[in-house]
Amino acid sequence: MTSTANPFDDPHFVDMYAARAAKMVPAYRDIHRMATVLIDERAPSDARVLVLGAGGGLETTAFAQAQPGWTFDAVDPSEAMLELAARNLGPYAARVRMHRGYIEDAPDGPFAAATSLLTLHFLPRQLRLETAARVRQRLTPGAPFVVAHMSFPQHGSERDLWISRHVANLIAAGIDAADVDKARNAIATEVPVLSPDQDRAILREAGFTDVTEFFTAFTVRGWVCYA
Known part of the structure; x- marks a missing residue:
């Protein structure tokens, strides 16, 4: 399902991922900390956590550093990004099982929590809904699902x-001018960004309750909701 045109399969792009993400996403590492806090509200000390779109391993590393009893199943379609995740995780890699693919390739669970950070905006609406529903099927009742991605008004x-x-x-x-131009074109014509109202509606339609926005910074928003 991946292709050579995908930048996440480009070794140079992958090598620069952490530095680029921290510049391109407001409060990038703060999102990881907030997600940890939101998961910890309900998850047990030995929680099994599903990390969807986990290539790079930066959020999984943050979770593992904060919570020594948590274990993780990390899912991503890019082999190169999973390799980067393994490098970034270092000693924490022993608590993480890597799975190449999409939500349908994730274990059935049950999981005490799940996250999908900076990934769902790549999916068109119907696939986004199907993905969220499949995440919910893998969660224990009441388990938190933390998402953050591009979401802003889509009219005119x-x-x-x-x-x-x-x-x-x-x-x-x-950010380099050439990369800025690529980002502008991608957001305007390629990335299927939805509005905040549409994103909230998808989570509710997938069966999640108490959908609450916890983060807003320019074009990026984050929500927590419960299975």
């Missing part, structure tokens, strides 16, 4: 304004 001039703001923020963060 308001959409254009938020894309312009996103681009301006990338420039201010020191």
Whole structure:
């Protein structure tokens, strides 16, 4: 399902992933900390956590550092990103099982929590809904699901304004001009970004309850909800 056109299969892109993500996503590492806090509200000390879109391993590393009793199943379609995750995890890798693929390739669980950070915006609406529903099927009742991804108004001039703001923020963060142009084109024409209302509706339609927004920074939003 992956292809050579996918930047996450490009070794150079993968090598630069951590530094790029920290510049391109506001409060990138803070999102990992907040996700840990939200999971810890309900998950036991020996929680088994599903990390969907886990290539790079940065959020899984943050979770493992904060919670020594948690174990993880990390799922990502890119072999190169999973290899990067293994390197970044270092000594924590022993608590992580890697799975190449998508949600249908994840173990059945049951999991005490799940996350999908900066991944769902790559999926069109119907596939996003199916993915969220399959995550819920793998969770214990009441387990938290923490998501964060691009989500901003999608109508006319308001959409254009938020894309312009996103681009301006990338420039201010020191992202290379060529990469900024690629990002602008991707967000405007390729990435199936939805509005916040649509994203909340998908989580509810997938069967999650108490959908609560916990993070907003420019074009990125985060929600926690419960199985």
